[in-house]
Amino acid sequence: MWTKVCQTDDLITGAGVAAMVEGQQVALFLVPESEQQVYALSNWDPVGQANVLSRGIVAHLQDEWVVASPLYKQHFSLKTGNCLEESFQICTWQTKIEDGSVFVAQQV
Amino acid sequence: MTTPTHKQRLVVVGNGMVGHHFIETLIAQGGHESYQITVFGAEPHLAYDRVHLSEYFSGKGAAELAMTDGSLYNQHSVKYVTDCLVTGIDRDSKELLLQDSSTVAYDKLILATGSYPFVPPIPGHQRENTFVYRTLEDLDSIRECARTAKTGTVIGGGLLGLEAANALKSLGLKTHVVEFAPRLMPVQLDEQGGDVLKSMIKALDVTVHTDTATNEIVDGETAYHRMNFADGSYIETDLILFSAGIRPQDALATQSGLAIGERGGIAINNQCRTSDNDIYAIGECALWNNRIFGLVAPGYTMAKTAVADLMGDVTTSFTGADMSTKLKLLGCDVGSIGDAHATTQGSKVFVYQDELNNAYRKMVVSEDGKKLLGAVLVGDNSYYDTLLQYFLNAIDLPEQAQSLILPAMEGAPAGLGIDALPATASVCSCHNVTKQDISDAVSAGLMSIGDIKQTTKASTGCGGCAALLKKCVDHELLALGVEVSTDICEHFAYTRQDLFNLVKVEGIKSFAELLGKHGKGYGCEICKPAIGSILASVWNDYVLKKEHISLQDTNDRFLANMQKDGTYSIVPRIPGGEITADKLIVLGQVAKEYNLYTKVTGGQRIDLFGATMAQLPDIWKKLVDAGFETGQAYGKSLRTVKSCVGSTWCRYGVNDSLSMAIALENRYKGLRSPHKIKFAVSGCTRECAEAQSKDIGVIATEGGWNLYVCGNGGMKPRHGDLFATDLDDATLVKYIDRILMFYVKTADRLQRTSVWMENLEGGLSYLKDVVIRDSLGLCNELETQMNHVVDTFQCEWKTTIEDEAALKTFRQFVNHDAQDENVVFVQERDQIRPATLDEKAQLIAKAI
Ligand code: SRM
Ligand SMILES: Cc1cc2nc3c(=O)[nH]c(=O)nc-3n(C[C@H](O)[C@H](O)[C@H](O)COP(=O)(O)OP(=O)(O)OC[C@H]3O[C@@H](n4cnc5c(N)ncnc54)[C@H](O)[C@@H]3O)c2cc1C
Ligand code: SF4
Ligand code: FES
Numbered sequence A: 001m002w003t004k005v006c007q008t009d010d011l012i013t014g015a016g017v018a019a020m021v022e023g024q025q026v027a028l029f030l031v032p033e034s035e036q037q038v039y040a041l042s043n044w045d046p047v048g049q050a051n052v053l054s055r056g057i058v059a060h061l062q063d064e065w066v067v068a069s070p071l072y073k074q075h076f077s078l079k080t081g082n083c084l085e086e087s088f089q090i091c092t093w094q095t096k097i098e099d100g101s102v103f104v105a106q107q108v
Numbered sequence B: 001m002t003t004p005t006h007k008q009r010l011v012v013v014g015n016g017m018v019g020h021h022f023i024e025t026l027i028a029q030g031g032h033e034s035y036q037i038t039v040f041g042a043e044p045h046l047a048y049d050r051v052h053l054s055e056y057f058s059g060k061g062a063a064e065l066a067m068t069d070g071s072l073y074n075q076h077s078v079k080y081v082t083d084c085l086v087t088g089i090d091r092d093s094k095e096l097l098l099q100d101s102s103t104v105a106y107d108k109l110i111l112a113t114g115s116y117p118f119v120p121p122i123p124g125h126q127r128e129n130t131f132v133y134r135t136l137e138d139l140d141s142i143r144e145c146a147r148t149a150k151t152g153t154v155i156g157g158g159l160l161g162l163e164a165a166n167a168l169k170s171l172g173l174k175t176h177v178v179e180f181a182p183r184l185m186p187v188q189l190d191e192q193g194g195d196v197l198k199s200m201i202k203a204l205d206v207t208v209h210t211d212t213a214t215n216e217i218v219d220g221e222t223a224y225h226r227m228n229f230a231d232g233s234y235i236e237t238d239l240i241l242f243s244a245g246i247r248p249q250d251a252l253a254t255q256s257g258l259a260i261g262e263r264g265g266i267a268i269n270n271q272c273r274t275s276d277n278d279i280y281a282i283g284e285c286a287l288w289n290n291r292i293f294g295l296v297a298p299g300y301t302m303a304k305t306a307v308a309d310l311m312g313d314v315t316t317s318f319t320g321a322d323m324s325t326k327l328k329l330l331g332c333d334v335g336s337i338g339d340a341h342a343t344t345q346g347s348k349v350f351v352y353q354d355e356l357n358n359a360y361r362k363m364v365v366s367e368d369g370k371k372l373l374g375a376v377l378v379g380d381n382s383y384y385d386t387l388l389q390y391f392l393n394a395i396d397l398p399e400q401a402q403s404l405i406l407p408a409m410e411g412a413p414a415g416l417g418i419d420a421l422p423a424t425a426s427v428c429s430c431h432n433v434t435k436q437d438i439s440d441a442v443s444a445g446l447m448s449i450g451d452i453k454q455t456t457k458a459s460t461g462c463g464g465c466a467a468l469l470k471k472c473v474d475h476e477l478l479a480l481g482v483e484v485s486t487d488i489c490e491h492f493a494y495t496r497q498d499l500f501n502l503v504k505v506e507g508i509k510s511f512a513e514l515l516g517k518h519g520k521g522y523g524c525e526i527c528k529p530a531i532g533s534i535l536a537s538v539w540n541d542y543v544l545k546k547e548h549i550s551l552q553d554t555n556d557r558f559l560a561n562m563q564k565d566g567t568y569s570i571v572p573r574i575p576g577g578e579i580t581a582d583k584l585i586v587l588g589q590v591a592k593e594y595n596l597y598t599k600v601t602g603g604q605r606i607d608l609f610g611a612t613m614a615q616l617p618d619i620w621k622k623l624v625d626a627g628f629e630t631g632q633a634y635g636k637s638l639r640t641v642k643s644c645v646g647s648t649w650c651r652y653g654v655n656d657s658l659s660m661a662i663a664l665e666n667r668y669k670g671l672r673s674p675h676k677i678k679f680a681v682s683g684c685t686r687e688c689a690e691a692q693s694k695d696i697g698v699i700a701t702e703g704g705w706n707l708y709v710c711g712n713g714g715m716k717p718r719h720g721d722l723f724a725t726d727l728d729d730a731t732l733v734k735y736i737d738r739i740l741m742f743y744v745k746t747a748d749r750l751q752r753t754s755v756w757m758e759n760l761e762g763g764l765s766y767l768k769d770v771v772i773r774d775s776l777g778l779c780n781e782l783e784t785q786m787n788h789v790v791d792t793f794q795c796e797w798k799t800t801i802e803d804e805a806a807l808k809t810f811r812q813f814v815n816h817d818a819q820d821e822n823v824v825f826v827q828e829r830d831q832i833r834p835a836t837l838d839e840k841a842q843l844i845a846k847a848i
Helices: B017-028 B050-056 B071-075 B136-146 B159-170 B191-202 B251-256 B296-310 B381-392 B435-443 B449-456 B466-479 B496-505 B511-518 B527-539 B581-593 B613-625 B657-668 B729-746 B753-759 B763-771 B779-791 B796-801 B804-808 B837-847
Strands: A002-007 A016-021 A024-031 A037-042 A057-061 A064-068 A075-077 A095-098 A101-105 B008-013 B035-040 B079-081 B086-090 B095-098 B103-105 B108-111 B115-117 B151-155 B174-178 B206-209 B214-219 B225-229 B234-237 B239-242 B246-248 B266-268 B279-281 B286-288 B325-329 B332-338 B348-354 B359-365 B372-378 B426-428 B568-570 B597-600 B606-611 B638-643 B677-682 B696-701 B704-709 B721-727 B825-828 B831-834
Touching (some): A002 A024, A037 A095, A057 B527, B008 B017, B017 B035, B017 B071, B017 B296, B050 B136, B050 B159, B136 B159, B136 B239, B151 B159, B151 B234, B159 B174, B159 B239, B174 B234, B191 B206, B191 B372, B266 B279, B325 B381, B372 B381, B426 B435, B426 B466, B435 B449, B435 B466, B496 B511, B496 B527, B496 B729, B511 B527, B568 B613, B581 B597, B581 B606, B581 B613, B597 B831, B606 B613, B613 B796, B657 B677, B657 B696, B657 B729, B696 B729, B704 B729, B721 B729, B721 B763, B729 B779, B753 B763, B796 B804
Parallel strands (some): B008 B035, B008 B108, B035 B079, B108 B279, B151 B174, B151 B239, B174 B206, B638 B677, B677 B696
Antiparallel strands (some): A024 A037, A057 A064, A064 A075, A095 A101, B086 B095, B095 B103, B115 B246, B214 B225, B225 B234, B332 B372, B348 B359, B359 B372, B568 B606, B597 B606, B696 B704, B704 B721, B825 B831
16 A cells, blocks of 8 residues: 655655645655665654754665764664664655655555 | 971972972872972962063963962872062071061972072163063063163073063164174174074064163253163163073072072082082973073973982983973074084084074084084974984984085985884983883873973973974874874875865866865765865855855754754854844744744843744745845854944943944855854953954953954863054954964864864964965965955855755655654743753643
């Protein structure tokens, strides 16, 4: 089941925006250089305890796409939601782009 | 036998650099357990750094020059008495006689009485307004006299004389140097070297009279004194400073019948004992092998030797010391190593001279050309370190030995690598630290220069070895497999300074372009904001432009400071802290309308907290309409220029500090830099704006403005250095333009000006050379660059509220109008504050 969230135009190249999907805050990142193009993970920063990950900087570290939290700079993998510094894993969603629209899959 | 309860009485006479070092070393070795230590000093201060005495004139206070504030002494029960002259020794009863006629018994006595300036008995030498240059008190009286004097003359063109001449010049006096010998620095330099130095110094507007004997000093007509010279000529001068050499202070030794040298100095053996077994002499008062050592490093070695002997270590001995020196005199490099005069039998000489650029270099080598025996450098000391290592370690000279003093050309052999130095090579001669000591420290886990300095003391004396120490540490780290990378991150194999130059020189306008040309991969949260900042410093584009937005840290991306709960604070610019009632009212109204927490900041402005991302544009629209601009509290850029009310209102103010603060804030607002920059301007020396703790500090004087640079509050406070005095408005701005742009151009990322200054090779005097004397020929470029930034200033918030595309990025959710349910406030002291986790849980429970 896919939920249509917004248009690709609404995303920011190389950075994140937040969306509300079925009552959950999702951070969407548009990364044209990557395989997956669009990533979706929880907007909740478990270290800083705030909904801010969509506002972090996207980084490419040792072959992995990550976002650095704007609060205390921990890195979260865009693909797996794994935190590189501490033992946290946050939710991720599958995504796809079709006809200029961005879709997020229901969580499994 | 001595027991801890019955300690031996050890008395040190003289609390100068060497006497203090002796006590420090003795304590470090546990000597205070077996000795009850007492020290007498004739000066009113405890030991201070005489080597850097001249910095007293360039802004350092007595406290900064102090080598101890007494706490070390107190901690180890060392008794100390300042302002107390020891007047005699009774060796039979083992007692000292003090100036107030009391006596003090000793078991062991250390004489560390230093030396005194020699004043040649020229008729008139005792006139008023004549001085010597040795103590803080000397400098106080020179400064006092210089207030009313116009010209000053130093008698003696040696090392100290030229340093004193520099001091007189910096006090604003027209300066003369009178030297009896045919050349300057006769001890260290040969004739040609002295000539080159003379012409360099003349070019600095200091009049040099060599080969000149003074017959008498009498009343002057146009100035306080007239100095009549042997050849019948004369000069007139208001102030005279004698610097005609030093003499060992051996009065106590003479009086008590200790052996002294023919020309003075307390004779010592290799253990630093005098002719009386219970009395040691160390430092400048001591005579070893008929030689006096007028530098601090040999004195320190003597101190260590005496300590070792007292502690029963028989292996340590003093066997002479190297007297090589390198200095910057009046901005001219001078170096002298070993046998500078080529007096060794059969020695051969290489000479390089460049009259066009005032450079002179000489190498003295052994008859077979294999070893370096000595050297003279004038004009450029960059050759010194390598030559000194060849000399000190008797390393075989390379095939083309002359290349060591030739200007660097393509393909020339590089300087002596650290590899070539033996483990025993001395890296820091002041504290006798060898390459092996550094290597041991690094192996023990010390990784930073700072830690190594603290532990080994290397580079904490004259500081001349700083560059060599750095190389040595890097070399050791490398040997341990620790990579000493100066790369900014894995995506760019460059330093921030390299990247800045690439952007500028190649006209690069975006991150993508720079990455494509000079980087690899896709970038990260280190290189993106750093390059975003560089692009902004150079081109000053709007930071939320499409190609720049993903580079910005969250604060820059939303032009506000993110708080712990994800909301933002709003700080409008309030230049100089001056604000009208109307504007205050607007701030109050906006805060009320959006229910924001309000606080006056430490930077003299007003911060409104608790705005959500989506509210930011609306709030800023109201503020911009009321005439506010962004305060850039979020940027690595100019923050605030603090000010005091100054002469407009304050009864003490000597200039309009507030107008100056506002002008400076308006000039530099918007300048993106490696880290934030703060200024302050005070209206007089009472310094109510705390300018000396700022990156740029300005204090009004009767004659204009004094400029202080590179101060810091924060985690590691640092007082600013006095950079220039009595500047007019235009020169002040010109200097600040240059300093800031040079900082922007050369600092590392996230390096405040204070740390930048501490790491700048050559420090304050180098920065002065670059900014005041334009030694790099950069000033034009720096000013042009700054003018570009000033001319292209835009209020980022004004641009943003007029830019539809930018406004879109402030939506809380791209697909929804909801609020962040995790942002919850409670009331405290009649304002909002973020709810704690517990409070949130309770609120949710209530709601259910
Ligand atoms: C608001 C304020 C405290 C206050 O309630 O008064 C403040 C608040 C913050 N300071 Fe500060 N500093 C404030 C004045 C100061 C001062 C005092 C001054 O400027 O006179 C200092 C010491 C002076 C100095 O910088 O040399 C100061 C030294 C720091 C430091 C330590 C810097 C250092 O070099 O050690 C940091 C951390 C940093 O920048 O890395 C810091 C960082 C911060 C940050 C940005 C921390 C953060 O990342 O959230 C705070 C965000 C403020 C916000 O959201 O608006 N703040 N901070 C002050 C804002 C002044 C203004 O009007 O812009
Ligand atoms: C302006 C200047 C620049 C210098 N630059 C350098 C440099 O770049 N590099 C370098 O290596 N060296 C330099 N020197 C020299 C260096 O300062 C000395 O070598 C060093 O201070 C010697 O230390 P000391 O303890 O032997 O003597 P001092 O530091 O002179 O200390 C002797 C102390 O003993 C006290 N005293 C003397 N007699 C008595 C008594 N009877 N009773 C009680 N107290 C007594 C004196 O008042 C004095 O405080 C410089 C000196 C000056 C003045
Ligand atoms: S620094 Fe001087 S002028 Fe400014 S308020 Fe203080 S006393 Fe007055
Ligand atoms: S040589 Fe003087 S501090 Fe190292």
